[in-house]
Amino acid sequence: VDGSVLDREETYEDATSTAEFLLSRTDHRPTIGIICGSGLGGLANVLTDTDSFEFRDIPNFATSTVPGHASKLVFGSLQGKTVVVMQGRVHMYEGHTAKQVTFPVRVFKLLEVKILIVTNASGAINRTYKMGDLMVICDHINLVGLAGLNPLVGDNDSRFGPRFPPMSSAYDNDLRSIGLKLSEELGMKEFVREGVYSFQSGPMFETVGECRLLNVLGADVVGMSTVPEVVAARHCGIRVFGVSVVTNCCVMELDSDDQEPSHDEVLEMGEKRSADVQRLISKFVGKIID
Numbered sequence: 001v002d003g004s005v006l007d008r009e010e011t012y013e014d015a016t017s018t019a020e021f022l023l024s025r026t027d028h029r030p031t032i033g034i035i036c037g038s039g040l041g042g043l044a045n046v047l048t049d050t051d052s053f054e055f056r057d058i059p060n061f062a063t064s065t066v067p068g069h070a071s072k073l074v075f076g077s078l079q080g081k082t083v084v085v086m087q088g089r090v091h092m093y094e095g096h097t098a099k100q101v102t103f104p105v106r107v108f109k110l111l112e113v114k115i116l117i118v119t120n121a122s123g124a125i126n127r128t129y130k131m132g133d134l135m136v137i138c139d140h141i142n143l144v145g146l147a148g149l150n151p152l153v154g155d156n157d158s159r160f161g162p163r164f165p166p167m168s169s170a171y172d173n174d175l176r177s178i179g180l181k182l183s184e185e186l187g188m189k190e191f192v193r194e195g196v197y198s199f200q201s202g203p204m205f206e207t208v209g210e211c212r213l214l215n216v217l218g219a220d221v222v223g224m225s226t227v228p229e230v231v232a233a234r235h236c237g238i239r240v241f242g243v244s245v246v247t248n249c250c251v252m253e254l255d256s257d258d259q260e261p262s263h264d265e266v267l268e269m270g271e272k273r274s275a276d277v278q279r280l281i282s283k284f285v286g287k288i289i290d
């Protein structure tokens with residue numbers, strides 16, 4: 001079933017039936033969920049003992065139309081832990097609602113996933129950041145969500161979580177510390193940062209004025225995903241760790257010679273950094289107590 005054609009809100013019962021569908025087809029019982037961003041899906045290929053499902057074959061899942069997002073859900077082992085990996089994600093700019101975009105996270109909850117690792121590609125707003133940097137996400141600015149487009153709008157099903165969930169420590173402090181320490185041990189200190197991810201709906205990249213606005217607001221990078229997933233995860237009590245690959249630097253001056261962003265460039269840089277992201281996430285998964 002292609003979730004993009006569903007014209008109703010996904011319910012707790014839908015998530016339950018999707019979880020039951022998956023649990024009846026795999027013996028894996030993951031405690032860690034991972035979502036791979038643009039060009040970063042290679043992580044799923046390092047799992048062993050895998051069971052793989054196309055999104056289009058999973059009831060109630062939407063399928064990604066974006067190059068660099070394979071649309072596969074892969075269960076398997078990574079560093080001795082059982083994980084479930086979304087090789088690619090769906091985005092709101094593809095026409096999906098916030099609830100469709102976050103449906104897999106709610107299914108993860110019903111699979112008894114305790115920790116969600118989110119990855120994405122982003123553009124640098126912070127002028128000290130460079131292309132190819134990795135940023136451990138410590139906070140987000142949910143411009144889309146503040147304007148009312150977020151997965152928690154509508155009836156609240158308290159089986160998932162409370163009506164008014166806090167978001168002031170959305171990115172788990174202990175997990176961030178572990179991630180940053182491991183990045184140092186892996187010799188990545190030179191290009192690993194910690195900062196704030198801002199979410200705009202896309203699919204257009206930002207104007208110069210918008211980049212300057214985001215800079216004033218305190219954003220370090222900007223992207224088109226992740227935040228709805230994190231909101232849904234925190235709502236249902238899943239702890240979150242996030243890593244963003246800075247695939248390009250946002251254009252901050254009008255009429256400058258700076259290169260305009262393109263999805264090809266995003267994919268190219270994502271794939272270039274993919275091995276480092278895989279090393280960091282693999283080591284992280286091996287280290288954390290889930």
Ligand SMILES: O=P(O)(O)O[C@@H]1C[C@H](O)[C@@H](CO)O1
Binds near residue numbers: 037119
């Ligand atoms: O899924 P992510 O956030 O990694 O994808 C980014 C945002 C857009 O989907 C796309 C722009 O190139 O890459």
Ligand SMILES: Nc1nc2[nH]cnc2c(=O)[nH]1
Binds near residue numbers: 122124204249261
């Ligand atoms: N919004 C946005 N998303 C991105 N994803 C990768 N690069 C960018 C960018 O510059 N802007």
